[in-house]
Amino acid sequence: MQIPLFNTVLSWILKKRKYQVDMFLQHPVEVQNEVLYELLSEARHTYLGKKHGFEDIKSYDSFTKRVPIQQYESIEPLIERNRRGEQNVFWPSKIQWFAKSSGTTNAKSKFIPVSDEAIDDCHMKAGKDMLCLFINNNEDTEIFKGKGLRLGGSSAIYEDNDTYFGDLSAIIIENMPFWADFSSAPSTKTALMSEWETKMDAIIEETIQEDITSLSGVPSWMLVLLNRVLEVTGKDTILEVWPNLEVYFHGGVNFKPYREQYEKLIPKKSFRYYETYNASEGFFAIQDRNNSDELLLMLDYGIFYEFIPMDEYQGEDSQAIPLEEVKTDVNYALVISTNSGLWRYLIGDTIKFTSLAPYRIKITGRTKHFINVFGEELVIENAEDALEIACSKYKATVSEYTVAPIFMEGENSGGHEWLIEFKEAPQDIAAFTAALDEALKELNSDYEAKRYLDLTIALPVIHQAPSGLFYEWLKKNDKLGGQHKVPRLSNKRAYLDELLQMTHSEAG
Template identity: 45%
Template sequence: MIQKITRSILTGYYRPVKKFVDDPLGTQQKTFKNLLEHGRNTLYGKENNFQSIRNSDHFTIRVPLISYEELRPWLDKIIINNQQNVLWDTPVKWFAMSSGTTEDKSKYIPVTKESLYNGNYRAGYHMLGIYAFHHPDTAFILGKTLVLGGSQQINRIGGNIYTGDISAILMKNLPIMAKRKRTPESVALLPDWEEKLQKLTDFAVKADIRAMVGVPSWILVLLKKIVEDTGRSIPELWPHLEVFFHGGVSFLPFQEQYELLIPSQKMRYWETYNASEGFFGVQFSSLSKDMLLLLDNDVYYEFIPIGEWDKENPYTVPLSGVETGKQYAMVITTSGGLWRYRIGDTVQFTSTDPYLFKVTGRTKQFINAFGEELIVDNADKAIDEACRATGAKVTEYTAAPVYFGEYSNGAHEWLIEFETPPSGDFVDFVHILDESLKRLNSDYEAKRSYNLSLGMPIVKVVEKNTFYEWMKFREKAGGQNKVPKLSNERKYVDSILDFINSKS
């Protein structure tokens, strides 16, 4: 009876999803009007004359696109000067510390009551509804959910203003009943990564874990530790484990390792797209990893076409103007007080009825030193193909350009950490990687022609745990922190090489 009731509740969460799927553009217009109403009398709204804006066309003309650097002075009014009604008309108590891969310093993203409840939590209900709609036999809610999030701390500069990873903020503000179903808050919010890993292991081995939530790379670290500490397999420890709701990085490079750790036909992996700035997408079907764009979660979307990314005043298209198969940089306006904010993620739509998409990378995470326009999506798929062909399993990787020398052409230098190295000749792995990139990216293929401007990839294998130790060294272990996959400059590759050399 309990199981039937819980299933009924979960599937009931699908009704609002169907509503905005049936009327996507109308839903976005309602969201736009609601956000604008909240912003009219804020300092930012007065600065940009929100009172005179009557429609979305006026909005795109009169309100500038904004980056974090341009947003920061407005945040300082809240954090340092303790002002309110700056970006949003309700108080801001929380700031999510963004662990973006392309910035060395943390970004502070405002979190309001509206963005927390109408945005993140509502999107969480959508996630549950979509999953239960496709799997009405689900029973994960009857057990515990293992959550590996970030840490919480108090920002003393801002007085009574709290900061932390968005995952920590979400857990801190969960209703009591939801907290009982998840990893204990006292463990999940521990700031010390090693201590958190151990206590999560101690908790998990005794619990009926039926679902997991987190970033694939860090959950994998935890699962390996649990297996190592107990000497037991994951299905043996948790026979009712059913689903892993994952996000933050592509799951593709980690999929084989999860399938080895959890060799169960009933195990499911459900993609999500949530960031410090909001919760934007959820996998829409068991048959594809493509995600549904969430349209009633206090987020108004615009999109910058690929040729406009680096322009000083790029134009944007609304949701109604996107086309399938094209690359876009996403722009968001949210109830957190972000107005036409360039989040830095790139997406590609695979359908416009409904609006399905996949995350393809970051506007600052690519290699285009020679006109090859290599994006993370290309790199992930090529690594996966090379692994499957050679029996290898990659833990982490990063790549950057090697520039022209007096006697050499340019190239891409890859640092790769293997869980299982390629069988046979390592040259085969490099050759398949290169051929896959050519097939996936015509610009890369053109630049590789006859080795005229771009030579063969230079692949260097690093020892196991190198990336983990490097992230710890940078104080970015755990939580939502991610290893940068691609960079158009060499600072990450050189930093890792320097770190390796310092240990030798």
């Protein structure tokens, strides 16, 4: 196939999808209701469909009464039955793929069922929509004249009991249509290599002579790759290696702490950053406008959404609401029912709506990744916005960080202890700490109240981590690459104490 012709046809196909997107923009509630009833109808004869009487569910109210909200631990026994080869448990079509996910660096792995329908009608569809929205917003784009560099997970696909498990990115690459190889790099063989550092070298060797026009992957790991590209080539910027680079499609972690570093690596005013929101459980939202920090909730991917207000959150005992009842600027825990057979599943993410027409969102954190030891209710969004303010004031750049509580002892106040790996450290760490504290007070009234006169929470304690500490920690825990990430906030000290111990060992 001639590449120019292929790119022209592909661009035309992607633009056509925009009309379908416009349909759910105009009729969001109707589209979501249709998704719910189609899911229930498809799965009515499965084990769970019979158990919960899907055939008799005729309303959303009936759905909520018959089907309980569940977390992974509640459905794990059924997933294990499914992994051992038993079918028709969650979903009628054969479940052959399981996305292995731990979310953070917890030792326990999750195995999320991924149906063929989810691969085709959710993940693959989302990949095309990501390109569709970009090219509709950038009519003069030439990204299809070159190749897209994809940086997937570090796990290969492993066979187990005639089922397969691996990183979601590996599963998607395994199931890519033939035409994807015309427009992607590195090769599938390299993309699926399991040893992370060896794979990085192989990717660089394959791609530095290619005309790379787009990037896609998790910001933290893509940054490692790009810095290595500069080391290998001896160039000062990525544009000297790939001059036609136009866009970076990113997701997995908050981009704010990384933006300044990317802007130095890719000094091009017209360069675009497009955020996506996807997980092992599904693909949920895509940035649909240039220079925006809001994501369009995608409503026709075979996923039915519900939302739990975080001020009423009680895990599986929570009361959820449907899309038509949400409000802007309220923190919600996300609940999903999917075309892989996850039913009213608590994914663990929190979001807030920035717009209701259309439904646009921002990711605010995790239901388990926050600090609320003293009633301060500090979420990741607060932490990263405050860091951005302090960094801007003192010309600092953060590579990685984690935060844990300092528990009260006797008459001593509690507090928050930060371990920050700076790309560019502030000259005055005490002033930086004060600026961070003031920003947190401005952003979070509960934190401000607990900081009053240092009675409950004292001024934050900040440690500067040596360069490469978090990378070495992830490597030590066999968590290099893919969706693995540093836990930002925790109500416990386990992560921080281990990192501090490594810091002291290096210093010793």
